[in-house]
Amino acid sequence: MAPRASKPLQPPREVRREQLARLFVEVVEPLLQQGETYAEISVERLITAVDISRSTFYVYFDDKGDLLRAMVEDVTQAFADAAAPWFELGPDATRKDLRKALQPLFDAYHQHQMLLGAITETAAYDQQIREQHAALVDRAVTEITRHFRAQQKLGRAAPLDAPRTARWLVWMLERGLYQLVAPAKPAEFKRLLDTATDIVWRVLYEGYRDDA
Template sequence: MPSVTRKTQGSRAERRDQIKARLLAAVESLLADGENFTELSVERLVSMAGVSRSTFYVYFEDKGELIRAWLAEIISELDVAAQAWWALDGDATWDDLRAALNRVVTVYRPHTTLMAAAFDAAAYDTGVRGQVDEMMQRNIAGLRKHIRTGQRTGSVDERLPAAQTAAWLTWMAERGLHRLVRDAADDELNMLVDAYASIVWNTLYAGARNGHADKPGR
């Protein structure tokens, strides 16, 4: 028979998830209206979410902890999406790469507003900054490993400095996802993913395949 303690813990976790969802929806709405997360007060946030101030502080120390809780979840989702790219081998085509990168974009796109809030919060919240830094460094490390593996097997241009190339591609992608993908219409989004795939293909793989990309001219 389940213990009363386990039921209580489960109920509290469910309640926290419900409150978190309402608060995050309020954050997105307020930021979409032009408010700045850094300047957003807890009073304004709970009022928008229809949650009492006391309830907020039952579950979250401050709005930084709210963002940290969300960020931990989205980082896990992005990790899974990125693995599809890093798992590509020498038989992968441009279309395979595009499909893998499209998965990353698809995961990231619904969360651009909250991700922007996380980067804003990182400027003053050491916990958020640590998560953001860890996320970016893990992405860089994963891509660096993929590049070095590809260089050993001949699928990635051996002339590239792996660490620096991984850092550039990771930070360029993060800024592009934030600035370009955020408000793109579906047709524009498809073109953005095409461009993203071509940039990565021509940077990493084309030089190892006699300089010919699968999709010339893109």
């Protein structure tokens, strides 16, 4: 008698929730770009777009607000991945290398500009989303501080107060990316990237690395 085929294992709930959140990001952003607000988009339209049932939606998400929080987690990870090249710059990196490392972060904010607007709007009354945003900022501060201190030990970064300098830079970049970069046209996007590179280079590295 031939052995029965084993039933494919279903991914754990948290993994499936992350997968669905990523699909919903791809659905929600075009709707927001068309001028709709997140509040106007019904659950029915969302589940139809990703081809799941209402019961399946509520297995993974409590409501539309919970879905937005899951999408925030997905976008937050995208931003963390985009920032990683900067945090991993080596001791011999040049200004050109810094610009190249910052570009993925700029691209990520530009790509998710409409969802960022929905997140900002909802954060005004959703404490969990505010906390998610604060956690993203803290994570960035921690990573920049780690990178900055490592470069200081090698004599490749300015002798500044690393944690406080990192916090200033993160808040400057976070607001600038949201307010200026997200809606920028291509030519302005390039100028903003060049300017941010100059600011970071002059604050952290100028005089300690080759200005190339």
